[in-house]
Amino acid sequence: MSLYGVQKLIWQLNRDPRQRARFGTERDAVLDEYELSVEERAALSKPDIGLLYVMGVNGQLLMHYAALHNIEWLDYLQRMRDGLTAHGPVRAGVYAATGYEGIAAHDARLAAERQGGGRAAGL
């Protein structure tokens, strides 16, 4: 298992502008520098955000990898959901999904609660 290598690559891209530039111009050479399985290499290249999430990539790394590929926030969340549908539950790490009503429904519920005499401090 080389999840560590996947995460290390993303970590280095996030923090090093030169590595980011190289990733744009010589992606294969950069990927060669890490121990990656065939599946991991393909998921990184595509990029397949849903599969990377299912593999166990930490969301604090993955969200920046998505942003690097100009994937907008709600699209990023949707791609992870699609990954769960296509590939099954998260295989490793601490970033498993647990089930959630979604931000729009949650916002609507909170707004209704506030109208009925909310309990938020400071409001």
Added chain:
Amino acid sequence: MPLVYSGVCSHGPGITGRADRADPVVREAFYAAFRDMGAEIRALRPDALIVLAAEHFANFFMNNMPSFAIGMADSYDGPIEDEAFLKIPKRRWKGDAALSRRLIERTMETVDVAYAEEWQFDHGIAVPLHFLRPDESCALIPANINCQGPPLAPLHRAWAFGEALRRAADALPQRIALVATGGISHWPATPDSGKIAEAWDREFMRRWAANDRAALLSYSDAEIYRDAGQGGFEIRTFIAAAAAAKGARGHVAFMAPIPIFAVTCTVASMPLG
């Protein structure tokens, strides 16, 4: 001289990066409380502000992960995140390597803390600073507790780190303030981002405001993960701030869930003698 301030606040990247998507009424009340905290700290004229965060792989990674770290540089750059993502421009912040070193030496009397002569601020520090706006004369001292990559130091060690920071600050002639940043319950950067365990958060902040050491340290990481998500591991920073307040009770200035910001947005402090 004795630590002049101990407070806690949220730091989620959505607070600035996704500001336009939040309910404006709640958002503006939160921002106002955040800015008030900054004014309160500036009024205390601190020489240095320790920002104790739970950074997210900006500097520290699983190749060499410190449980506790303190910055020791004369300047820091940040945020590391793209401006398009965080909506905070990159800049250089003033540090004080000599003061950091004295603080680190004293902290090391009881806690084995790593030091770092370079440190890129991520949203965990940059978002709070965006609202707190410390005076340009105030040196920043970043500090960190690993809350991201398990194994994590147990909660009682986070408490010990807070106590050690307090002893170190008290022993120095400078006026030092502390702000700890983190989320309470949250499932950040997952498909469940936005989910918030409101009751869990209220109970945690009740324990925090009471500065109830036993109750704060009674959670297991398995319980936190189950009830408050992996983001809940960041309560370590709040726990350290309570320890640094040496038994003082807390005041919660603001606390409300904002799903697009992924947390119960919180601003709270413990008035110090």
